[in-house]
Amino acid sequence: MIPVDRPLPGDVVEDAIDQPFWDACRDHVLLIYRCRICAESFWPAGCCPQHGMQDMIWVTASGGGTLHTWTVVHQKYSKSFTEERTVVAVVKLDEGPLMHTNLIGSNGIDLQVGLPVGVVFQTIASESVIPVFQLRNQSETSAPR
Amino acid sequence: MNSQLDVAIAGMGLTKQGRRLGISRRELRRQALDLALTDANLQRSDIDGYIFIGATPEDLRYLGLSPAFAYSLMTGGASPVASILVAAGAVATDQARHVACVYGEAYSSIPPKLNPHSNAGTERDIKAYSYGYPYLYGMVGPAATYALAARRHMSLYGTTSEDLGRVAVTEREFASVRPGAQGYGQPITLDDHQDSRMIVDPLRLLDCSRPTDGGAAVIVTSSKRAADLTDRPVEVLGAGTSHGIESWWNGSMFESMNVSRAAQRAFEQAQVGIEDIDVAQLYAPFTIATLMQLEEYGFCKPGEGGSFVAAGHTGPGGTIPTNTGGGQLSGFYATGFTPLSEGILQMRGEAPSNQVVGAQTCLVSGSGGNGGIQGSWAHAALILGAAR
Ligand SMILES: [Zn+2]
Numbered sequence: 465m466i467p468v469d470r471p472l473p474g475d476v477v478e479d480a481i482d483q484p485f486w487d488a489c490r491d492h493v494l495l496i497y498r499c500r501i502c503a504e505s506f507w508p509a510g511c512c513p514q515h516g517m518q519d520m521i522w523v524t525a526s527g528g529g530t531l532h533t534w535t536v537v538h539q540k541y542s543k544s545f546t547e548e549r550t551v552v553a554v555v556k557l558d559e560g561p562l563m564h565t566n567l568i569g570s571n572g573i574d575l576q577v578g579l580p581v582g583v584v585f586q587t588i589a590s591e592s593v594i595p596v597f598q599l600r601n602q603s604e605t606s607a608p609r
Numbered sequence: 610m611n612s613q614l615d616v617a618i619a620g621m622g623l624t625k626q627g628r629r630l631g632i633s634r635r636e637l638r639r640q641a642l643d644l645a646l647t648d649a650n651l652q653r654s655d656i657d658g659y660i661f662i663g664a665t666p667e668d669l670r671y672l673g674l675s676p677a678f679a680y681s682l683m684t685g686g687a688s689p690v691a692s693i694l695v696a697a698g699a700v701a702t703d704q705a706r707h708v709a710c711v712y713g714e715a716y717s718s719i720p721p722k723l724n725p726h727s728n729a730g731t732e733r734d735i736k737a738y739s740y741g742y743p744y745l746y747g748m749v750g751p752a753a754t755y756a757l758a759a760r761r762h763m764s765l766y767g768t769t770s771e772d773l774g775r776v777a778v779t780e781r782e783f784a785s786v787r788p789g790a791q792g793y794g795q796p797i798t799l800d801d802h803q804d805s806r807m808i809v810d811p812l813r814l815l816d817c818s819r820p821t822d823g824g825a826a827v828i829v830t831s832s833k834r835a836a837d838l839t840d841r842p843v844e845v846l847g848a849g850t851s852h853g854i855e856s857w858w859n860g861s862m863f864e865s866m867n868v869s870r871a872a873q874r875a876f877e878q879a880q881v882g883i884e885d886i887d888v889a890q891l892y893a894p895f896t897i898a899t900l901m902q903l904e905e906y907g908f909c910k911p912g913e914g915g916s917f918v919a920a921g922h923t924g925p926g927g928t929i930p931t932n933t934g935g936g937q938l939s940g941f942y943a944t945g946f947t948p949l950s951e952g953i954l955q956m957r958g959e960a961p962s963n964q965v966v967g968a969q970t971c972l973v974s975g976s977g978g979n980g981g982i983q984g985s986w987a988h989a990a991l992i993l994g995a996a997r
Binding site: 470508513534537544545554560562564566572577596 | 748810862
């Protein structure tokens with residue numbers, strides 16, 4: 465079920481700097497913001513702490529990562545989220561940056577830090593797609609990435 | 610003990626703190642200021658600097674003040690300690706003689722308003738506590754941020770829900786004998802904690818503080834003037850702040866409250882070590898924050914916060930009594946004024962309960978998960994000294 469009236473990316477950030485990221489999500493492509501001088505990757509867009517915005521570029525990420533930490537939201541603080549229980553996770557992308565997301569297909573039990581996860585794209589409004597993650601099975605995790 | 614900074618706290622006002630007091634925020638600030646003026650033996654006209662904790666249209670007219678400067682300061686829960694530092698700067702540069710740092714919020718009350726008024730549009734999400742993109746995923750409110758840190762702590766160190774629960778039990782023990790505290794007369798057991806409902810896993814109801822209404826004001830001046838005004842000034846021995854969004858880049862955000870830089874500056878300035886601290890007042894709206902700070906300040910080793918609390922070190926009669934008024938969990942939630950006000954009372958030897966006998970130094974911390982799209986753990990450390 466798609467929750468109604470949940471916030472969309474434009475509701476929470478005041479400018480369009482991350483527009484390429486959200487556009488790519490509609491094509492089911494995960495981007496990260498990379499400094500081409502030191503090759504450090506970031507999400508969301510911002511200055512490289514070493515090189516500022518001298519030479520930043522959006523590049524395609526592998527879509528893989530590991531579960532860094534998570535919480536299961538039981539208390540309904542917000543009327544915008546109607547799911548029974550939301551697993552909010554922080555994923556450490558293979559390229560380095562941390563990303564807040566939802567872990568889908570999990571009840572939040574038997575999770576462990578470090579479990580391999582992969583990106584899935586979820587349509588939340590007609591023109592809005594957000595990246596969420598799900599646990600990867602062992603055969604997938606042994607594949608090179 | 611003399612301050613390296615030549616700055617002292619000459620007075621404090623603390624209004625009634627509690628749920629649904631039905632008093633407006635502005636009126637709570639007025640009450641707190643008046644209490645602080647009386648406490649410091651000062652007149653309104655003596656206040657030549659005003660720092661308001663928060664952001665609102667100015668209320669100097671209502672408070673009857675006409676100072677040389679009036680600033681609004683907001684860096685989350687680190688703001689009260691930061692306000693002491695800003696006031697110290699104003700005193701040191703001779704921009705003001707007596708600076709009032711004032712707070713008043715009515716989190717649990719609908720502020721009384723003039724009639725007629727419309728209720729339209731008053732119902733809203735708590736978007737202000739959602740920190741940007743995480744809100745897209747249902748992450749709302751500060752508890753979720755601390756829950757992510759708690760889960761990480763559990764994973765790294767084997768910390769358990771019971772370890773968190775012992776923090777709640779210990780702080781409630783302090784509150785249960787403190788008149789006016791939210792937990793007054795209501796001690797809890799570890800079973801009570803374990804039976805309380807899950808809010809944001811792994812944080813249960815009794816891991817969380819509840820917003821309360823209240824006002825607080827502190828008057829900062831030079832050490833010499835403070836000594837002339839009162840026979841129980843509290844010296845500001847050292848302070849430090851840190852606003853480390855770098856923890857988002859280096860991946861330590863959920864493992865650290867960004868204490869180290871702030872603590873290093875504060876302890877260097879105060880010329881004391883952690884072993885010299887007699888009592889601690891830590892900014893901890895959730896149990897995990899107490900454990901993380903006990904470890905990060907060095908009262909115990911990383912990962913040993915749970916066993917440190919279990920051994921009774923932070924409780925009544927412990928080696929480092931912590932949050933002796935019940936803290937934010939069981940005392941009241943007045944952002945960083947909860948630890949700051951209790952630190953001042955302890956240094957004056959005037960804590961209404963659980964006064965630590967002979968305490969000469971107190972560590973006060975402030976922390977804010979604000980500033981920056983993912984939150985950034987602003988931290989502030991303050992070391993207070995007794996003038997006795
Ligand atoms: Zn760079």
